[in-house]
Amino acid sequence: MAAxxxxxxxxxxxxxxxxxxxxSTTPKSAAPKQGLAITAEVKPVLIGLAADSGCGKSTFMRRxxxxxxxxPTPPVGGNPDSNTLLSDLTTVVCLDDYHCLDRYGRKDxxxxxxxxxxxxxxxxxxxxxxxxxxxxxxxxxxxxxxxLLDPAEEIAPSPIYIIExxxxxxxxRVRDLLDFxxxxxxxxxxxxxxxxxxxxxxxxxxxxxxxxxIEARKPDFDAYIDPQKQMADVVVQVLPTQLxxxxxxxxxxxxxxxxxxxxxxxxPSHLFDEGSTIxxxxxxxxxxxxxxxxxxxxxxxxxxxxEVSVLEMDGQFDKLEELIYVESHxxxxxxxxxxxxxxxxxxxxxxxGSNNGTGLFQTIIGLKxxxxxxxxxxxxxxxxx
Numbered sequence: 001m002a003a004x005x006x007x008x009x010x011x012x013x014x015x016x017x018x019x020x021x022x023x024s025t026t027p028k029s030a031a032p033k034q035g036l037a038i039t040a041e042v043k044p045v046l047i048g049l050a051a052d053s054g055c056g057k058s059t060f061m062r063r064x065x066x067x068x069x070x071x072p073t074p075p076v077g078g079n080p081d082s083n084t085l086l087s088d089l090t091t092v093v094c095l096d097d098y099h100c101l102d103r104y105g106r107k108d109x110x111x112x113x114x115x116x117x118x119x120x121x122x123x124x125x126x127x128x129x130x131x132x133x134x135x136x137x138x139x140x141x142x143x144x145x146x147x148l149l150d151p152a153e154e155i156a157p158s159p160i161y162i163i164e165x166x167x168x169x170x171x172x173r174v175r176d177l178l179d180f181x182x183x184x185x186x187x188x189x190x191x192x193x194x195x196x197x198x199x200x201x202x203x204x205x206x207x208x209x210x211x212x213x214i215e216a217r218k219p220d221f222d223a224y225i226d227p228q229k230q231m232a233d234v235v236v237q238v239l240p241t242q243l244x245x246x247x248x249x250x251x252x253x254x255x256x257x258x259x260x261x262x263x264x265x266x267x268p269s270h271l272f273d274e275g276s277t278i279x280x281x282x283x284x285x286x287x288x289x290x291x292x293x294x295x296x297x298x299x300x301x302x303x304x305x306x307e308v309s310v311l312e313m314d315g316q317f318d319k320l321e322e323l324i325y326v327e328s329h330x331x332x333x334x335x336x337x338x339x340x341x342x343x344x345x346x347x348x349x350x351x352x353g354s355n356n357g358t359g360l361f362q363t364i365i366g367l368k369x370x371x372x373x374x375x376x377x378x379x380x381x382x383x384x385x
Contacts, residue, residue, distance in 0.1 A: 043134050044161045045373045046177055048168035050228045051184035052221055053113075054195065057164045059351050060184060060236075060362050065090045066348060067366040068160065069384045078153050081143045089381070091158040095165025096142040098124040103147025114166055114220035121171040131157050132177050160373055169228040180266065180372055182365060183232035187239045193250025230304035233263045234368070236361050243292035243314055252292060254314040255357025257364065261307040265375040268309035269333045269364055271298035275309075286325045288318040296326070313357030320349055323360070333364050334371035336383040341367070343385070 047064075051057045065072050070088030074080070083094035100120040101109060111118050120140075127137040134157050141150040169175045169183075186194075195210055229235050235258040241247050242254055259268035272278050277299035287294065294315035301310050311330075317323060324342045327333075335341055344363045345354060353359040370381050 044131055044157045044159060045179050045376050046128065046132055047160065047162045047180050047182070047369055048175070048178040049162065049164040049182045049184065050166070050168045050225070050232065051164075052166070052186065052191070052217075052225055055184050055186045055191070056352060056358065057184060059353065060182075061085065061092050061162065061164060062351060063344070063348055063359070063362045064162070064366040064369060065092065067344065067363075067370050067384060068381060075153060075155075079141055079143075079150055081145055081150065082141055082153055083144070084139070084153065084155060086158070089158065090160045090162060091155060092162045092164060093139065093155070094142075095119075095124065095163055095167060096144070097140050099142045099149065102142070102149050112217060112220045114217060114224055116167070116170065116224060119167055119170075121167075121174070124167075125171055125173045125177075128163065128174050128177050131155075131161050159377070160369070166225055167228070169231045170224060175231060179376060180263075180369060181232045181234075183229040183235045185226075185229050185235050185237045187237070189240050189248075190238050190250045190253065193248065197250070230306075233260050233266060234258065234365055235303070236358065236365070238358060241292065241314055243295065252314075252316060253356050253358065254312065255361060257311040257357075257361040258301075258303050259309045259311070260303070261309065265372045266368060267332055269311060269368075270309060270331050271296060271311060272329055272331075274331065275300060280329075282326060287322050289315060290318055311361065313360060316356040318355075320346055320355065326360075330364075334367040340383060 049057055049060060051060075062072060065085070065087045068087065068089040070090075072085035072087040072090070072092060074082045075084055075086060083097055085092040096113070098120045099113065099118055101111070101118045106113060106115075106118050109117070123140070127139060130137050136154055136156045138152040139155045140152050143150045163174075163178075168178070169181055175181070192210075192214060195214065196207065200207065200210065235256075237256040237258060239254040239256065240250065241252040244252060257269070259266075261268065271280065278297065280296040280298075282289075282294055282296070292315060294313065294317070297310070297312035297314075299310060301308050321342065323345055324339055327335075327339065327341045330341070333341060341360070341363055344366070345359055348354060348359070348363075351359060353362070374380055
């Protein structure tokens with residue numbers, strides 16, 4: 001039977017893990033934060049998030065970790081350019097830190113950051129395995145400002161350890177250590193529209209240079225990153241809207257939550273009736289939505305030969321607080337109370353994607369990860385207001 005943690009337990013988050021660590025005085029150490037107590041017998045729950053660069057992994061991580069409480073921040077007193085984020089229960093590690101070639105080394109070798117030969121998979125595996133066993137690690141730092149590899153930082157195990165980046169499922173040894181795998185799949189059309197909006201409007205790049213940049217990365221993306229989505233337990237697929245014919249702006253999105261059946265400690269969410277095929281246009285009197293409107297879909301499907309359940313939202317919300325109407329028709333979301341999804345979305349309303357299916361489905365995945373953590377550890381996590 002799961003033990004309900006009280007407020008006293010909130011003061012002891014990583015103590016069981018950190019007590020086994022002997023902090024070095026040479027590399028900067030990640031100071032443990034406060035949160036839920038955990039017994040020495042319980043090992044960290046490992047989550048993997050795979051996606052291409054510039055696809056919203058950081059926003060996804062902020063939504064997920066907010067379900068567990070705390071404000072994700074870099075290790076206190078460490079490298080100001082650290083990519084690691086710590087909060088009450090979670091550690092988020094960027095897999096760029098396992099580049100074995102820095103920016104200049106990749107240029108000399110004629111490879112991209114997506115190429116396997118630019119990664120240190122052996123160290124990635126050894127350190128992920130050590131964390132899984134409850135041991136601290138001396139993790140390298142890839143400095144995105146300088147493009148160099150900085151001195152290592154010490155990272156203590158935490159109850160929930162998330163690795164995010166280009167290759168979390170590429171190495172079978174690392175993949176097998178993960179308790180849950182997520183892939184963020186942005187279609188080429190949407191990726192191109194987003195990159196134009198960002199690089200032309202904000203950085204003054206030409207359309208030709210943007211196209212050249214995308215084309216240069218595409219062979220390695222197709223070869224090494226994209227195939228990982230078939231290994232994921234859930235995929236968030238972001239596509240052009242079908243509500244506006246020939247849309248090229250990428251501002252209105254069709255988002256699909258592809259949920260694999262038969263995954264341990266995970267039950268797919270559904271709309272109205274589990275296993276049915278449903279197309280739903282919500283009532284305009286209960287859900288305000290301007291042109292082109294909102295349309296939902298739910299039904300069973302197959303994905304790379306696997307049985308899946310698919311939730312889909314096309315369009316965007318005008319008034320986020322009215323999401324409660326949609327939430328009332330969703331089932332098996334792993335929320336702890338009616339309205340928790342809406343509450344989380346409102347709390348994070350400033351995040352990109354909060355008015356469409358990306359924010360909605362990322363929030364649901366965060367709740368699913370919490371439920372998975374509770375099932376594995378037999379520990380209940382309080383709902384965070």
